[in-house]
Amino acid sequence: xxxxxxxxxxxxxxxxxxxxxxxxxxxxxxxxxxxxxxxxxxxxxxxxxxxxxxxxxxxxxxxxxxxxxxxxxxxxxxxxxxxxxxxxxxxxxxxxxxxxxxxxxxxxxxxxxxxxxxxxxxxxxxxxxxxxxxxxxxxxxxxxxxxxxxxxxxxxxxxxxxxxxxxxxxxxxxxxxxxxxxxxxxxxxxxxxxxxxxxxxxxxxxxxxxxxxxxxxxxxxxxxxxxxxxxxxxxxxxxxx
Numbered sequence: 080x081x082x083x084x085x086x087x088x089x090x091x092x093x094x095x096x097x098x099x100x101x102x103x104x105x106x107x108x109x110x111x112x113x114x115x116x117x118x119x120x121x122x123x124x125x126x127x128x129x130x131x132x133x134x135x136x137x138x139x140x141x142x143x144x145x146x147x148x149x150x151x152x153x154x155x156x157x158x159x160x161x162x163x164x165x166x167x168x169x170x171x172x173x174x175x176x177x178x179x180x181x182x183x184x185x186x187x188x189x190x191x192x193x194x195x196x197x198x199x200x201x202x203x204x205x206x207x208x209x210x211x212x213x214x215x216x217x218x219x220x221x222x223x224x225x226x227x228x229x230x231x232x233x234x235x236x237x238x239x240x241x242x243x244x245x246x247x248x249x250x251x252x253x254x255x256x257x258x259x260x261x262x263x264x265x266x267x268x269x270x271x272x273x274x275x276x277x278x279x280x281x282x283x284x285x286x287x288x289x290x291x292x293x294x295x296x297x298x299x300x301x302x303x304x305x306x307x308x309x310x311x312x313x314x315x316x317x318x319x320x
Contacts, residue, residue, distance in 0.1 A: 087220065090228030098158070105162050109169050116173035119180055124262055131179045132258070135172040142168025233319060240310055244302075248294035256287055 083099045091099065120132045146164010150156050192198070226235045260283050267276040298305070306320050 087223055088227040089224055090226075102158065102162050105159070106165065108166055112166065112169040112173060116169065116176065119173060119176045122180060122185060123176060123183070124258060125265070126183050127262055128179060128183065131176050133255075135175050138175045139168040139172040142171045237319060240306075244305065244309075245298060248291065248298070252287055252290045252294065256283060 080096070080100050083103060084096050087103075088096060088099055116135065120135070123132050143161065143164050146161040146167065148160075149164065150158075150160030153160070222238060223235065226238060260279070263279060264276055267273075267279065303320070311317065311320050
């Protein structure tokens, strides 16, 4: 409650803050489940098995949509439909990759050994990634806190919808390319092929920029009609667009 009322949505009335607290408590299970899925994805990527990693994202979306459909079918469920749908989505995303992980000959066994050199390497490499996540999370938190004070209650939904739209080319171009590129760069670095690694990086960055420019132009030129087409239905009126 303290986190929600003082940091996340300080401008919201008590009833909406209480709902946010309730939803946050449910959602806190999400990173635990998805964290396991992320580790599985990393292992499959290191084995250059990208098909099921991509399929798991589609399955995740399927779980989320199912939660929305539950709310449509049983209106009294309300916002808890998509909230529990996100948990189901994370569970499905992880489980769909487990059979192919087993095929790769990966077996889990409990080994609590903090001095393990592999664990130390991962923890050392984790530091810049963790800092990236922290820096990336500060912006949305500040945005949400400021937006909670705005008189129009739809402002937060509006900014999230806008972010969804421009995040699509980011996910398709940057994240997908980056995920596929990492095992190649890791392999080249391990072989000390630094010149080849540099050329690969420059080529991929160039290709990503070339793909990003048309996407940016399309969003700039066709942003309004795309928003009308995708979002403007039901309670989402012209004001929301």
